[in-house]
Amino acid sequence: MTERSFTIGIDTEWSSARADWNSALASGAATPFQHGVVMDAWYRAMAARADIRPLIVTIRDRMTGAHALSLALVGTTSGGTRTIGFADLGLIDYNAPILGPAAPRDAASAASLWKALVKALPQADVIDLRKMPVTIAGRPNPLALLDTLPCALNGNLVRTGDDWNAYHHNLKRTVRKELERSWRVFTRHPNALFRDVTEPDERRRVLSAIEEQQPLRMLATGKSYVLDAPSAAAFYRNLVDVPAQEGTVAMTALMAGDTVVAALLGLRNADDYIMVRISNAEGEWANASPGKLIIDRSMAHLHAQGYRAFDFSVGDYDYKRRFGVEPTPLVDLVAPLGWRGLWATAESRARNFVRRRPTVRQFARRILRR
Template sequence: MSLRNRRAPCPQRRDGGFMSKPQRYSLSRYATWDDVPVYWHDRARIATPFQTPAFLSSWYASLGQQPSVTPLIFEALETGTGRPAALWPLVLEQRGGLRTIGFADGGLMDNCAPLTGEAFPYDAGGFQDLWRSVICDLPGADLLHVDKAPATLKGRPNPFVALPWIRPSAVFRLVLRLPEDFKAYSFSRKTKFRKEQERVWRVFTRHEGAQFENVTDLSRARALFGPFQDYQKQRMAGLNVNYKLDQPVYRQFADKLLEAGLASGAVRLCVLTAQDELAGGLLVLSNGETESLVRICHAPGKWATCSPGRLVLERTLMELHAAGARETDFSIGDFDYKYGFGVQSEPLWALTVPLSWRGQPAWLGTQLRAELKKSPLVQRLRRALRNGSKSMAQDDAA
């Protein structure tokens, strides 16, 4: 099917925008989060912890203020009834010389989704009408790029994944679903892992004043989050990782996030301390149903003997479970330590749509890469390369 047919009923303008739009939904655009109607602050269905008002208000007040970023917050109402359908937290920015529209991400949003209202269409046909409404109302741009879309929204299939040109994302989420009995969960893990966690807790609690704490006071949270960020920076530098969370705009986002979400529980800072010295910490986002573990740190030196990273993670799980949480998202980083806790991988989805002739080469590139990944020959070659790398590593170890 041609690009023009897929875009109907929105004829393309020369500047890459669209002229007409369907009548089932009417759209309004907001330039700041403060302009968003109150409905979306307190009554919307929040699909994941990355769509809470605390997260989005902090994002638009920090990363959204950069000169290269133009906020595009779209509200879709059902025509005739005025019932809220969806709120799309988008931005327009320059990426690789292209004017690109996507979610308010900047490397911080692990699950990209709209906020949904009472008129949100979960059926494929209704959602395509809503999606066309958004596409038709976009300003002039070259590319629409959506990544890390979850397969479900509030426990229901996400109709986004039924759109044309959808493809698996390069990343996936790692999720832990806990039973009602936390002790049963603990004993479901491998004996070696469980015994090691018990041992490092004993080692940690030998330190004077050692404790686990779910920090609720903003001043204390800010005082602890300073060394938290420094430990993360040191760790990433040691791994030679391109680390950007220590840049001023990201530190500003983190501070605003604590201020906006700590009191309501949308943000949690869980720490291990001994006489106010930070040993390990974990930053958690929550939408009341799912907890997302987004940043973790551990102090170097003497604390290494008690594995403070894994320890603060386990103690946080216990705290969250006691508060009623049963689903925890370990975020998108594919690290070995997460699997010891029993996580399961779930796919995320991506979509790229060209909005002008300038965006066509980038779109063709993403489609070609997606098709190549499906090729049995390419899959066999990738498996052979992985197996060869493992054999070389085993030979080196021997």
């Protein structure tokens, strides 16, 4: 079999790459996180950061010229190590290429593509590609056919089918009854209602409520909160400024008059919906379980509009299991591009080895305590 050959184009400005990116999307397959408005929001939010260098990659079959892959990457430097990774920085839950008609479907072709990509990339020490789905729209992710490792995170997917009532009835009885009770408690309050938030000013106001509510929740659980960093905040503000009519960015809320009791920001693509950011006021509203209630009401609303796949995104939390999620695997690909990258690659593999072996992990913790 003749080895496939590929050509690589790399653009270092998102503004000049945007048109080609959207053209690739029109005939390709990707997750909602690779949608043009999401990538546009991300790169614009990072534009002021001198430590981030955009690298938007287009790969084509050399013989036919057909589009194979597009990748939204960046170059960064930390501690003297130069890294090439996805346009992510903790803000994108699923990192993936856009798959074109010429995207490899077997390991040998994927290896040829990878060889061409590595040769074309600018000088760096390591390439670090995390949180990649194994399949994209039912097609194999060529990067997942390479020498990958299981990701520490996984997706969480619910497929409801066409009958919403049947899906809801199949939830555990205690969960179903709690959601019904929560709705009754919530709607006892004057002017309490569920909203599909579409007006630009109201979207910004609801996002402001999310920005106020989330840090308080993180503080209560003892977890660190980084979404108030300037570039992260700018990313979400760029997202909610996308017109609702465009169809990608969805925002829903539980409102009691002018009070935002709970809010959910998500992305839509075909019949798929992915939850991106959620918050609730708690306090006096805690007895209405607003966090779970906004999810349930949003799913019912979107199901009525034709959505059948609901992705709760990364993170293994009990509330997700209550809705009957099925874990979906993600993989990481970390490879050295120079001698400095050997340590980063070895460390990644060592962490992965320890994480997947509880007895080794417990032993390592005992040694560290000593």
